[in-house]
Amino acid sequence: METPQVPAGDDVAFDPASATIVVVTYNRSHLLSGLLESVIRMDPKPGHVVVVDNASSDDTTQVVESFRDRLGTQLVYRRLDENTGGAGGFSAGMETAYELGSTWMWLMDDDVEVLPDGLARMGDWAPRFRSIQGRRYDYDGSEFYWQYRVSVPLGIPIPFAPADFDASGYREMNSGCFEGMFIHRDIVAQIGLPDPRFFIYWDDTIYGWLASRVTPAAIVNEFVLRRTREIKQWDMGVRHFNASSDMYRYYILRNRGIMKHYYEEHGAYRPFAFAIGTAATFAKEILRLAFVERKITRVGWSNLMKGLRDGRAIARDTSWRVMPALTPTAPQGR
Structure with missing residues (x-):
């Protein structure tokens, strides 16, 4: 079945106010607070920040409200009745951003911070691509490697897809990661919302693959996020x-x-x-x-x-x- 292609981009200059940051959180108000603090330092800022709360039992509501008057942009808080996992949270968050009229939706978990010029760096690529992934620093400041290509027949990431970039500054991808996905509303309209039935895992992989079927998708050599939570790892050198x-x-x-x-x-x-x-x-x-x-x-x-x-x-x-x-x-x- 042949899928209609959405053009890679257009000549319209990127407007930061047309972007919405979508954050999903669950019982990690201390991490969410760090992310929202980083939004205050952003220049430029997005038009909206949507925080989806997966029915947290901690002080998340109070933390979000404490930022409403000092965030420097419009804050939308959506508290769900139950924990729907990352998949359900991002589905609800993208639905909200779409209904707000957002042209661009920037998705992220609560355990990252946005670098001050992160939105500007992503916006530089907006005229060229409509499904974009930026890069992240890990908790210790090292470069975080993400498996940006999947083997579709096997349905698994390709472990050692090249990590370096050439002069073009990007690599084609056929996957997605909700820790930093930057996606245009035209693509969301065509492929629909993320599937909440995944709850967690593979939801962003499939969503990124769906996007890559209708428009050229790219991971770009721009560091825009920093992970703020340490995760136990086995260091294999390359990844x-x-x-x-x-x-x-x-x-x-x-x-x-x-x-x-x-x-x-x-x-x-x-x-x-x-x-x-x-x-x-x-x-x-x-x-x-x-x-x-x-x-x-x-x-x-x-x-x-x-x-x-x-x-x-x-x-x-x-x-x-x-x-x-x-x-x-x-x-x-x-």
């Missing part, structure tokens, strides 16, 4: 292998079933290759347990197996439907 959690391990395998439906919908599903990718994903989580967390527990193992079983059930569910495109009558961007 890091991060620690995970038992909940993540479940969804990593379970959500393969959702991925299958998206690939199948767009004519990209190859059963044998995808099964190899699932086996590789399972093996990767065993390695993560052994070499990063240095333990293989009964709970960790059982969550992997349960994820596999539930993923297969989802994959066999013929009633499953992917997220629809948004209606063309939605508000137009500035």
Whole structure:
């Protein structure tokens, strides 16, 4: 099935006020506070900041309200009735930003800070691309490596896609990461909102892939974010292998079933290759347990197996439907 292509960009100068930062948070008000402080230091600032609260039980509401009069831009606080995970939070946040009329939506978790000129750096690329990923500094100030390409038949990231940039200043990508995705409303209109049913994991990978099918997508050699939370890692030299959690391990395998439906919908599903990718994903989580967390527990193992079983059930569910495109009558961007 051939997909219509949205032009890569246009000649219209980037207007910072047309951008909305979308932040998803859950019980990490101390990290959220650091991110909002970084927005105060931004120059230029976005037109809006949307904070989606996944039903936090800490003082997140009070922290957000303490920034309302000093953020220097319009703050929209959306508190959800239940924890919908990162996937549900970003789906709700993008829906809000879209309804605000935002032309650009910049997505991020609460455990980053925006560099002061981050929006200007992303805006420099806005006339050329409509799905853009900037770069991040890790917690210790080192360059964070993100796997910006996936093997579609296998449904897994390519571990050692080149990390360096040539004179062009960008590399083509076919994936996405909600820790820094910068996306145009025209693309959101065509591919729809992120699928909240993922809850966590693979949601941004699939969303970035969907975007790359309709417009040229790029990771650009611009450092715009800094991670503010230390994560246990196994340093492999070229890249890091991060620690995970038992909940993540479940969804990593379970959500393969959702991925299958998206690939199948767009004519990209190859059963044998995808099964190899699932086996590789399972093996990767065993390695993560052994070499990063240095333990293989009964709970960790059982969550992997349960994820596999539930993923297969989802994959066999013929009633499953992917997220629809948004209606063309939605508000137009500035």
